[in-house]
């Protein structure tokens with residue numbers, strides 16, 4: 224096989240989301256690879272057309288919609304689960320003109336997010352759905368053990384009240400497992416009152432005991448033990464610092480990763496900063512959503528999205544200040 228044969232095909236993919244939050248899926252026709260499976264509409268790039276143009280063309284040809292508002296892509300990733308490697312450039316689309324219809328004879332369906340499990344989807348759709356579900360901001364707590372407890376709790380409460388806060392990692396390396404578990408139980412209870420998901424460090428049994436929404440591990444721990452048996456829908460996040468960490472994370476079934484540090488931070492003073500160029504080179508097109516971490520905050524969200532990041536993860540930048 225020549226290397227050219229193995230080069231991934233560029234595919235533009237659009238997820239149309241309607242006002243009720245349902246997503247449009249299409250059934251692959253008989254005689255095409257993956258016939259009968261459901262996918263998001265889209266198709267192959269022609270020549271060297273820009274991927275945005277490719278998506279607009281495919282959506283017009285396949286489902287008859289136009290004027291799609293295409294902002295930053297949701298995710299770009301490569302996978303090798305089909306007949307040949309493909310690089311998917313995926314956009315979420317909330318605004319378009321026209322009523323979608325199957326112009327190539329393909330069946331279409333508007334599916335509730337929770338009912339997608341009832342459809343047999345193309346392989347690797349799980350990566351797209353994970354990116355669709357994850358927020359742009361991943362907040363990480365500063366250590367309670369290094370803070371004044373009542374102030375820490377007041378700030379946590381303010382963080383949880385902010386509408387952008389959807390996902391929180393409880394990080395406190397100064398606590399032993401018993402103290403961490405006691406804290407985690409309280410944090411999960413507080414966070415769930417605001418519909419905020421909490422990922423905890425440490426063991427699967429601790430995660431279960433406190434009712435957390437998943438685990439956040441160093442990538443080495445995933446390599447040692449394999450993916451833990453989380454509850455259905457449970458998230459496994461990993462901390463990664465290199466391109467090979469991310470390759471391993473995707474390969475071993477992490478749902479998403481945090482790649483750091485983009486810039487130097489007080490919490491990790493000795494770490495070598497990647498800069499955005501280094502970050503992009505390491506992020507590559509690995510098949511999982513990846514947050515950028517390290518000296519970043521709210522103002523870096525647009526840059527992060529432009530660099531194929533799911534968003535920004537941060538300790539200090541998202542932690543409310545004193546008022």
Ligand SMILES: Nc1nc2c([nH]c(=O)n2[C@@H]2O[C@H](COP(=O)(O)OP(=O)(O)OP(=O)(O)O)[C@@H](O)[C@H]2O)c(=O)[nH]1
Pocket residue numbers: 234235236255256257262263264265266267268281305306309311345346347348
């Ligand atoms: N449209 C679409 N294609 C996907 C998704 N996920 C995924 O792996 N693919 C792969 O991307 C490729 C898309 O090719 P296609 O055959 O649909 O492209 P096309 O519309 O240009 O087809 P054509 O050859 O009939 O013109 C297929 O190999 C398909 O398996 C997805 O969610 N949507």
